[in-house]
C-alpha cells in the first residue's frame with residue numbers, strides 16, 4: 001500500500017530533477033519569469049509589468065489550508081476573506097493591469113465577485129469545468145472598455161479557458177499567475193510565445209512547471 005503524508009508532498013519528484021530553489025528568480029528565454037513567492041510576503045517588483053492576471057485560487061478555506069500544509073506553511077487564523085483581501089491587494093498594486101480572471105468554485109464565487117467589484121467597475125462570470133466535468137466559474141473583471149479581453153463564452157474546461165485567454169490577449173500583454181502551481185499558465189504562455197510572470201508559494205509544485213518548460217526546450221536561467 002502506498003501512503004502519502006501531504007506534508008512535503010513531492011509531486012513526482014520534479015524538485016529533485018530541476019535546479020529550482022525558493023530564494024532564486026528564473027528567466028525563461030526573453031519571455032518569462034518563474035519564482036517561488038507567497039502572496040503573504042511583500043509585493044514583488046516583477047509583477048509591476050503584468051497587465052493580465054489569471055489565477056486558479058483555492059476554492060474554499062479548507063483548500064487554502066490544505067495547500068498551506070503541502071507547502072509546509074502554517075495557516076494560523078486564516079479565513080477566506082483574509083485570503084481574498086490579500087489577492088485584492090496584489091491586483092490593486094498591479095498598476096498596468098487591464099483585466100483579471102479568477103477561477104473559483106461555487107462555494108465562494110459570490111465572495112470573489114464582491115471582492116472584484118470593490119476594485120473594478122465591470123465583472124463577468126463564465127461557467128466552466130475542472131477535470132472536464134465539475135462545475136466551476138471563471139470571473140473576469142476590468143475597468144475601461146478597451147481593457148476587456150473577449151474570450152469564448154461557451155462552457156469550456158478551465159484548461160481551455162486559460163489557453164483561450166493566452167491566445168486572445170494582445171501580443172505585448174504580460175500574463176501573471178501568482179498561483180501558478182504545476183504550471184497551467186506558464187505552460188500555455190510558453191507554448192504560444194507570450195510574456196509571463198508566474199509564481200507559487202510551493203517550490204515542489206513550481207518545479208513541475210519548471211521541468212515541463214525545460215523538457216519542451218525552454219532555456220531557463222537563474223537571475224540572481
Ligand SMILES: C[S@@+](CC[C@H](N)C(=O)[O-])C[C@H]1O[C@@H](n2cnc3c(N)ncnc32)[C@H](O)[C@@H]1O
Pocket residue numbers: 037038039040056057058064067068071178179180181182183184185199200201202205
Ligand atoms: C488550485 S491550485 C492552482 C493550480 C494551477 N493552476 C496549476 O496549474 O497547477 C492553487 C495554487 O495556489 C497556491 N497558493 C495557495 N496559497 C498561496 C499563497 N499564499 N501564495 C502563493 N501561492 C499560493 C497553491 O500552492 C496552489 O498551487
